[in-house]
Amino acid sequence: MSSDHRIVVVGGGYTGVFSAIRLARRTRRTGVSITLVNPSGRFVERLRMHQIAAGQELADHRIPDLLDGTGVSFVEGTVTAVDPEARRVTVDGAETLAYDTLVYALGSSTDTGRVPGADTHAFTLDSPRTAGLLAARLTEVAASGGTLTVCGGGLTGVEAATEIAESHPGLHVTLISLDEPGSMMGAKARAHLHGALDRLGITRETGARVTKVLPDAVELADGRLVRSDACLWTTGVKASPLAADAGITTDDRGLIVVDATLRSVSHPEVHAIGDAAAVRLAWGRLHGTCQSGLPTAQHTADTIARLVRGKAAKPFRFGYFHQPVSLGRRDAVIQFTKADETPRGMHLTGRSAVVYKELVSGSPLKTYRFSKRMNVSTIVSKGGRATRRPVA
Template identity: 70%
Template sequence: MHTQRRIVILGAGYTGMLAAVRLARRTRKLDVRITLVNPSARFTERLRMHQIAAGQELADHRIPELLAGTGVEFIQGSATSIDTAAQRVYVDGTVTLHYDELIYALGSSTDTSIVPGAADHAWTLNAPRTAHRFSEHLAVVDADGGNVAVCGGGLTGIEAAAEIAESYPGLQVTLISSTEPGAMMGDKARLYLNKALDRLGVVREIGQAVTKVLPDAVELADGELVAADMTLWTTGVRVSPLAAQAGIETDARGLIVVDPTLRSVSHPNIHAIGDAAAVRQAWGQIHGTCQSGMPTAAYTADTIARQLRGKTVKPFRFGYFHQPVSLGRNDAVIQFTKADDTPGRYYLSGRAAVRYKETVSSSPVPSFKLSKKVTMSVQLSKGGKATRATA
């Protein structure tokens, strides 16, 4: 009979990486073996993929290097199935990992399956390699004075459209959205955002859904065709089907249903974090962002460490604090929010917003490195009164 506790973490994105590093530090005096599984050895800064797409180079951070000194074992591969009864994870059909505790951090990706032609003719920002290939094609389209359509008026679409327009002022960039870009912001912040898009020359097609993506155009619901030598798809989210296939209870979107301590309600030794978890607070359900994901990772690492020591844990509490949006390299707007992510009274813009964003919500790599040495906070707000009712 083994006494060593085996903890497997699936996914080495923002949340999986933080959970691995933080848990290693919190359990360094315990008999624990932590294994982190990820398809790539490169750490992907997904929130900065729009910069790669616009032709910028980001630092190449390698996961084994980020884990150096933690004792965490890294396995490069894709989890293909989970046997919850035997508590095993199968990786690429060749590696079998036994676990006592499983942290499920597989995250999400852009869904191109809903609209005809999107999977065949649109680009996404799901991976650095794809974003880099997009930038290479973008340079060719720019040389020909072409058109680029960005589908989706959420934060990713706005940031991508602004970044491309700033980097390639000769391109016509069209942002297509069924709702007003920045609709989640207050009036003043949204006005600033739109002025910035005007300054960058970004054309907006608002109020209609995309019905088809063609090789050289995007078709809208009224039949209008928006010319597009390249189409970037940033709307719609899908998660890995792995949890549902394993019989773990999920919601209609495939997110793992968790209890107040972020453990699966059907399999308590499975912890879901980030985009993979259906996390409810008194004010409603958390939606997947780095702002909410990192706290779920830190909380889960701390929770497992406390449970291994026989200590009690308190329910997870979280409240949103801000909506940071970059508008190219030299401009940004920050909408400060209430706990439920509705806009508050204040916003920040211009160079001050750029400095704020780079300080508060830039690369997570420094947080990983610091978490090897100290237990640091990665949460801006626990929601105050809005979340105390969940206790």
């Protein structure tokens, strides 16, 4: 690769920002130029959107400030097209940025298109704006003793339901899910989670499938209507269509299919990370979390640095380590896991879990700061023996 190699990172979320900062350090004195593109200058802490929904104010972190001192250029704008043949991206339908290497970190958003009414009558936690809209609505609903329905009993749904119930004692919160909340946890951790739901007065509709979202209710598959003065949709994700539209090979979810080094199988100059990448390891498929996203960003930054210096890329190795779940501001549960995310016997609850969870939620920003001066690893587990050989 030449010394004037151009790298463009699209997406300024957890993975995009980390990859840009680490790339800057790993490629210093090589003449590489790095540009990060994101629709907003604000850095969104997706791990904390449920706190905004509960009415809390978060610090306003700016991406240019996070990049300060790295030499990375920041372009505020929306990537509207990717042309992998010409190797350029279009920003806001007009400006074009040429690249030699593209880091695709556009991530995912909540899929509200599969159930009628979800796109028009439900709120999401996709951004500070949407979470803020829900917070404003909940203030009105709580004042009248109304009901919030949280659709989706995954970790996002559980964190949102508990955070909101704790902040609005007069609000009735109903958690609707197909699976039992905390079903991926061990029995003891799951019992603690359900104890927190009981303590906060959260009603559960388990084994229920939502078929329609109405202005004042959600309709279940069995025909029942559950009152809903406000509805929060947390189930299902969708990827940006840009990669598929560009002719880059994607899977049935729209994620870029990558090889063992996280490079696109159809366009090797494109590296996909985080929620944008379809990553399969020996133990199974990665799913979109910050826990797995930051390691993909770290690996990709290191891979590009190796390629710039004429070295060979190495396969990505990773294993899950924990499932941290906040249960309001004063309680949490941490389930430690094996590499494939099945539960181990160890877990934390109560105050120690609250401290642990806060360390996890705040760790990306600390990682960015330290990564300007040293190589900070975000990989706790490489997955053991199972990941020593890449999946064919």
